[in-house]
Structure formats: structure tokens, C-alpha cells
Amino acid sequence: xxxxxxxxxxxxxxxxxxxxxxxxxxxxxxxxxxxxxxxxxxxxxxxxxxxxxxxxxxxxxxxxxxxxxxxxxxxxxxxxxxxxxxxxxxxxxxxxxxxxxxxxxxxxxxxxxxxxxxxxxxxxxxxxxxxxxxxxxxxxxxxxxxxxxxxxxxxxxxxxxxxxxxxxxxxxxxxxxxxxxxxxxxxxxxxxxxxxxxxxxxxxxxxxxxxxxxxxxxxxxxxxxxxxxxxxxxxxxxxxxxxxxxxxxxxxxxxxxxxxxxxxxxxxxxxxxxxxxxxxxxxxxxxxxxxxxxxxxxxxxxxxxxxxxxxxxxxxxxxxxxxxxxxxxxxxxxxxxxxxxxxxxxxxxxxxxxxxxxxxxxxxxxxxxxxxxxxxxxxxxxxxxxxxxxxxxxxxxxxxxxxxxxxxxxxxxxxxxxxxxxxxxxxxxxxxxxxxxxxxxxx
Numbered sequence: 001x002x003x004x005x006x007x008x009x010x011x012x013x014x015x016x017x018x019x020x021x022x023x024x025x026x027x028x029x030x031x032x033x034x035x036x037x038x039x040x041x042x043x044x045x046x047x048x049x050x051x052x053x054x055x056x057x058x059x060x061x062x063x064x065x066x067x068x069x070x071x072x073x074x075x076x077x078x079x080x081x082x083x084x085x086x087x088x089x090x091x092x093x094x095x096x097x098x099x100x101x102x103x104x105x106x107x108x109x110x111x112x113x114x115x116x117x118x119x120x121x122x123x124x125x126x127x128x129x130x131x132x133x134x135x136x137x138x139x140x141x142x143x144x145x146x147x148x149x150x151x152x153x154x155x156x157x158x159x160x161x162x163x164x165x166x167x168x169x170x171x172x173x174x175x176x177x178x179x180x181x182x183x184x185x186x187x188x189x190x191x192x193x194x195x196x197x198x199x200x201x202x203x204x205x206x207x208x209x210x211x212x213x214x215x216x217x218x219x220x221x222x223x224x225x226x227x228x229x230x231x232x233x234x235x236x237x238x239x240x241x242x243x244x245x246x247x248x249x250x251x252x253x254x255x256x257x258x259x260x261x262x263x264x265x266x267x268x269x270x271x272x273x274x275x276x277x278x279x280x281x282x283x284x285x286x287x288x289x290x291x292x293x294x295x296x297x298x299x300x301x302x303x304x305x306x307x308x309x310x311x312x313x314x315x316x317x318x319x320x321x322x323x324x325x326x327x328x329x330x331x332x333x334x335x336x337x338x339x340x341x342x343x344x345x346x347x348x349x350x351x352x353x354x355x356x357x358x359x360x361x362x363x364x365x366x367x368x369x370x371x372x373x374x375x376x377x378x379x380x381x382x383x384x385x386x387x388x389x390x391x392x393x394x395x396x397x398x399x400x401x402x403x404x405x406x407x408x409x410x411x412x413x414x415x416x417x418x419x420x421x422x423x424x425x426x427x428x429x430x431x432x433x434x435x436x437x438x439x440x441x442x443x
Contacts, residue, residue, distance in 0.1 A: 071096060076103065083114040090152050094128035097121050126159050127152035130166060137167045146174045157183035165190055165210075172210040176242075186210055189217035196220065198277030199339055204251035206244070215243035219252055223339060224291070276389050277340060280427040291337035295350045295375065296329045300358065300402045304393045307378065307419050313346045333373065340375065340423040347378035349420065351391065351402060358403045359425065360389070372427055374404060376420035383410045383418055390418035 071082065071092070079096045082088065100110055107118035116124070131151070134144060147155055147170070157180060158169045169190060173183050190213045196202055200223065205216040222235035233256070240252045286292060294314055298306035314325040333350050335341050341348065351374045359372070376391045383390055386408040392415065394403050404422055 076100075080113050083110075083116060089148055090124060090150075091128045091131050091148075094124040094152070097125055123156045124152050127155040130155040130159055133163050134166055134170055137163050139167050139170060143171050143174050153180040154178065154183045156180075158187045160191055161187055168208075168210050185217070186214050189213040192217070195279055195282065198279070201251050204245075205248045209244045211242045211244035212248050215239045215248055215252070218242070219255075220339070222255065224337070224342070276422050276425060277338075278425040278427065279338065281335075281429045283429045285336050285429075286334055289336035291342070292334050293337060293341040293344070293348075294323050294332055294334050295341070295344075295348050296325070297331035297333050297350045297352055297373070299331075300351055300353045303402060304419055307349060307351070307376075307391075310349050312378070335375075335426065338424065344375075344377055344423065345379055347420070348375065349378055350375050350426075353402075358401070360404060360406055360409075370427060372425055374422055375424040375426065376422050378420040380421040381417045381419065383407050383416055386411065389422040391420045391422055392418045 070088075071079070074082070079099065082093050083096055083100075087093065097110065097116075105113075107121055110121060111117050131144065131147065134155075154173055155170070158166050158173075161169055169183075169186055172178075172186065176182065178186065190210055193205070193207050193213045193216060196216070199220060201219055202216065205212040205219075207213065216239070218235050218239035222232045222239065225232035225235065236252055236256045240249060240256070243249045243252060296310040296314075298310055311325045311327050311329050314323055316322065317324050331352075335350075353372050353374065356370055356372050358374075374391065384407065386406070388407040389404050390407060390410060392403060392405050392410065394401055394405075402419075405418075410416075410418065
């Protein structure tokens with residue numbers, strides 16, 4: 001399978017804030033009046049339903065921390081002057097921005113009055129909120145003081161982390177003297193780490209340590225390059241520099257020294273070959289991915305007919321990387337360049353199930369009602385590993401159905417060949433991503 005690098009055009013958004021006062025209602029008159037025109041009167045008409053007012057109001061930044069004492073009695077012109085001249089520390093004058101919004105200013109009018117762009121306004125307000133959360137988490141005052149000058153750009157990058165993660169990330173950023181790009185990479189690594197469960201080497205890194213999360217990101221990126229190659233070695237060396245635990249360092253050194261490719265490495269590959277990662281697709285993850293994989297999709301109700309007829313290969317052609325399949329097909333899915341799908345050769349296919357009951361998961365789990373995609377390798381049909389998972393067609397109540405079965409169960413039934421080896425299970429995007437499947441959930 002050829003991975004396709006995509007350049008995604010992201011629309012540029014500029015936040016707008018409506019005046020909080022209700023709109024003026026102007027009575028309409030006939031275009032052909034029989035009598036002389038009467039003066040048009042304007043009356044304030046409040047919305048008949050308060051819910052409609054909330055529905056059409058644009059996003060407003062949440063209120064930040066209370067204004068510092070020296071700013072509370074200021075009039076409008078004084079607040080604008082403080083922002084225009086950056087008088088004080090950034091987290092002290094940042095709360096002045098929402099007060100201007102409440103007074104009817106828009107981001108563009110604030111920019112005209114103060115010279116602070118809409119992007120910077122948002123950064124200051126959000127970073128001040130992050131700093132407040134660190135203060136409430138009893139973060140070391142010395143760590144907090146490190147962000148007094150130019151810290152808004154750094155704290156803004158860790159906004160999506162939990163309060164506990166923010167405290168750990170802030171300490172690590174100060175310790176490593178990261179710039180905004182380094183803080184962004186760290187935040188992404190910490191946010192992404194739980195979702196990578198099942199990736200090769202994942203268990204060797206400690207989720208509670210920011211350095212190990214960042215190290216695993218570099219370690220995972222090293223596997224996207226050829227072995228051997230300068231890019232792969234550079235990524236592994238970078239992973240080793242930031243790794244904190246001895247277990248993580250040992251794992252990286254194995255790959256650097258090539259010992260992971262020997263006997264031990266082969267055994268480890270076999271171990272991972274029979275473990276099926278279950279991942280939830282993150283909203284916007286495909287757009288942010290540096291490489292993607294395009295797979296044909298079959299519906300489970302199509303049985304083996306759809307799997308057999310689906311294209312076996314698609315490739316990218318030309319300077320634009322146009323995807324070309326060997327034959328026409330109606331349904332396709334684009335997945336991020338996760339290791340299991342990147343390692344697929346010819347014969348990769350995704351099967352869509354209406355719910356997860358086709359999987360050997362334990363009972364009484366709420367997500368059994370959730371739609372899933374099962375990615376299988378049709379080039380590996382042999383039922384080889386007892387702990388492997390395979391896509392098969394079974395007779396269920398007189399009706400045929402596709403199902404995922406463990407290798408040991410198939411061997412007991414005398415089944416030696418399947419429709420394909422399952423390499424990945426994908427769950428649909430949702431806001432809450434803290435419900436990853438554990439090994440104990442597989443029956």
C-alpha cells in the first residue's frame with residue numbers, strides 16, 4: 001500500500017463578536033403608499049424566545065481570572081491604553097480583552113485600538129486561563145515565574161491537556177527551555193500517547209512522564225523511515241535524548257544498535273503481529289496527518305463477495321499524488337498513516353460493521369452499539385497464530401455474516417483459511433477519547 005501525502009487547505013477563520021444589544025426592528029411599509037409617508041420609528045424588540053438569542057450569538061471567550069486590583073477601577077480609555085502600550089505583565093492585562101468584548105468591541109475594533117491582532121488576543125486570553133489552572137494546581141512558583149515574559153505562546157500550546165498534564169508539561173518546558181514549536185510537539189505527544197496503545201514499543205514508555213511521551217513520538221516517527229537510513233537514525237537519537245525511563249532508553253537502543261532485528265526482535269514482531277490495535281479516529285486527525293492510506297471499504301452485509309471483488313491495489317501517480325485504483329469502487333476511506341495500515345501491502349481492505357458485536361469483546365460493554373471499521377490484510381489468509389484475529393464468514397441463524405474470530409477458536413473448528421488477517425480496528429471520532437480498549441476486554 002502506498003501512502004499518500006496530502007496538503008490540506010485549511011480555511012482561515014476570523015472570530016466575530018456581535019453587539020450584545022438586540023437588533024433594531026424597523027416596520028415595513030407598502031412600496032406604493034396611497035398616503036404621504038409617515039416617519040419611520042425604531043423600537044427595541046427583545047427576542048420572543050431567549051433560546052433563539054443564545055442560538056445565534058457567536059462564540060465569546062470565557063471570562064478569565066478577575067482583573068488585578070490596579071485595573072479594576074479603570075475607565076474604557078485607560079484599559080485601551082494599557083493594552084496598546086502593554087503596560088504590565090501579559091497575564092495581568094490579558095483579562096482586559098474580555099471586558100472590551102463585553103462593552104461591545106469586536107476583535108477587529110480591539111486590534112484597531114490596541115494593535116493586538118485577533119490571533120494574539122485569543123492567545124493571550126487562553127494562555128491566561130492555562131496559567132490560572134497551573135496556579136490552582138499549586139504549581140511551583142518558580143515554574144510559573146518562568147512564563148512571566150513571553151510565556152503566552154508557550155502556555156497556549158498546552159491548552160488541550162488536563163490540569164495534571166499541564167503542570168507536568170509546564171515543568172518540562174521550563175526544564176528543556178522549549179520554544180513554542182517544542183511546546184506544541186510536547187502537547188501533541190502527551191495528548192496522542194494513549195491513543196497509540198498497541199503500537200510497537202508503546203508499553204516501554206511511561207505515560208505519566210512528558211519526556212517519555214515525546215520520546216515515543218520520535219520513536220514512532222523513526223519507524224516511518226527506511227531501515228537503515230539517516231532519517232531513521234536521527235529520529236531514534238532524538239528519542240533517546242528526551243527519554244526519561246531506563247525501559248524506554250533500552251527499547252530505543254535496541255533499534256539503534258540493530259539488536260531489535262535479530263532473534264529477540266523477531267520474537268517481539270511475532271508478539272505484536274497477533275495484537276490488534278483498537279484506535280479511535282480523532283476529529284481532524286486525517287487533515288493533520290503527514291501521510292495517509294486510502295483503502296476500499298466493504299459493508300459487512302455484502303459478505304465475502306464484497307471482499308473478493310474490492311480492488312487489491314491503489315497507488316499514487318504524478319506530481320500531485322493522484323490516487324489510482326486498479327478498478328472502480330464505490331466506497332473508500334482515508335486513514336492516517338498508522339503503522340498497521342502503513343505496513344499493509346496489496347490486499348488491504350476495510351470492512352464496515354454497524355456495531356461492534358462482530359468482535360470477540362466481553363459482554364456488557366456500552367460500545368457494543370458503536371459502528372466500527374475492521375482493517376484486514378487479504379494477503380494473509382492462513383490461520384497461523386492462536387492469538388491472532390481473522391475475518392471469516394459464519395452461518396448465523398440461517399444467515400451468513402462476517403465476524404472476527406480468534407485463531408485458537410478457528411483451529412478448534414478446523415478452519416485453516418480466513419478472508420484476511422485483522423490488523424486494526426477503528427472506532428468513529430468523538431469528543432471523549434478516554435475509553436480505549438484494554439487487552440483484558442478481548443475474550
